[in-house]
Amino acid sequence: MADLSAWTPSERAYLLDDLCRQYARASANEGWFRQSWLGVELWQMPQDILRLQAVVHQARPRWIIETGTKFGGSAIFFASLLAMSGQDGAGIMTVDLNLRDEAREVFASHPLGSWVRLALQGDAADPEIIGQFAEQISVDPGPVLVFLDDDHNAEHVQRELEGYAPLLGEGDWLIVADTIFADLAGTPVGQASEKYPNVTQSNPRAAIERFLAKNPDFQRVSPPFDFGPGNFLDGFLRREWHPT
Template identity: 40%
Template sequence: MTVKDDRLEFEEHKKKMSLALGKDEVAFRQSIDTLIMLDKYDYFYQWSWMGLPIIQAPADIMATQEVIWNTKPDVIIETGVARGGSLIFMASLFAAMGKTDGKIVGVDIDIRAHNREAIESHPLSRHITLIQGGSVDAETLVEVKKQIPPGARVMVVLDSDHSRDHVLAECRAYGELVTEGCYLVVADTVIGHLTPEQAFTKRSKVWLQGNEPLQAVQDFMGECNLFEVDPVINGKLVLSSSPGGYLIRKTTTDAV
């Protein structure tokens, strides 16, 4: 018996549903309400990847995995190291993909000794380079650029200081490093969808609407024609900390 090969049809249905979900405001608001409820249990802090805490929503971990698999960057730069789980997560994808020379560059103004030790002693540390310094400082950017081999495909994840001005400065500084067809991921854009009464308060610093990553994305997109919001990935990002934060760099012809 011949069984129909329905893989393309399956993928088209996924795309259709993602785009439809992205337009469902009721579902999105319910998702926001759920995240607010879960935050009192430190939901974003409950997960780990291969032994190290990964301070991400599961939906964002899945989305990041999809874009890395689909675009196959050679270098991924992440600002904001925290406890290192995100770096290990991306390094594990490189290992699984057989990218023996794939490189993850972690940038943070304060890489604490115990976190550095946990990262550098991990079996996947061979893929990881740590750079301590302010992410938009000139000296830091020089060191970051040294880690990018000629012709490498580059992806960037911004997850450090979440103020509007800092994230916008990061978008400007790191956006130019992203290669065509690869992603600039701006984390924690969900903050821009919260009223002051809904704001996540169990943080070292509380960010409010207008001074947060979503505002930075909107301002950056208003001044830069090199990126577009991926409607499929972002469409399905409910129960996510970064809805609207997955930007894909256009090809040269698309950016004209």
């Protein structure tokens, strides 16, 4: 066994980062991300759930917008955070290309379902969809947090980033899920498919790099608990200033 005490700090950091990367790769392939929150299915790694709650606690958003409703679990998760924080009047807005009946039922029947103010079906990057979210915010303005977690192709994510950026004010958060996607190449879930022909070249991480190169008012920031495994440790962005 190697004597780790003889390793340099950078060598130990590389080993730890690689172990966390391998854990995340295993999680994606073994389904360790399959959780539930207050009885609703939620596909997020537990460590990422903790990071998201810390951001919501810090940012105290008036509006949380998520792309990728799926079963409704993430919307209920965010709703529970707003409710526990006593943020009366705050709300969730969500969109999915194919809004599931299960999600509609959750929002209609769950005790926290009323916190979901708007649930839309359609392309999350469609200007008309974004316009409906913007209209809601204009009626009741306040801090906004956007969580992008649907189609992970770079072109789509970049369209989302460019589309939702104008909704954010100074200090607001824009979080991109599953930047780990780029590291899944060579694993079963990273194989080429009709939806994802090349995860190495087309992924959320590539979209973020292109977005940041054109939008200097946004900066990548370290998430809460930036140690340990996670599916999007490099996906946390904040608007540091607002162009005049």
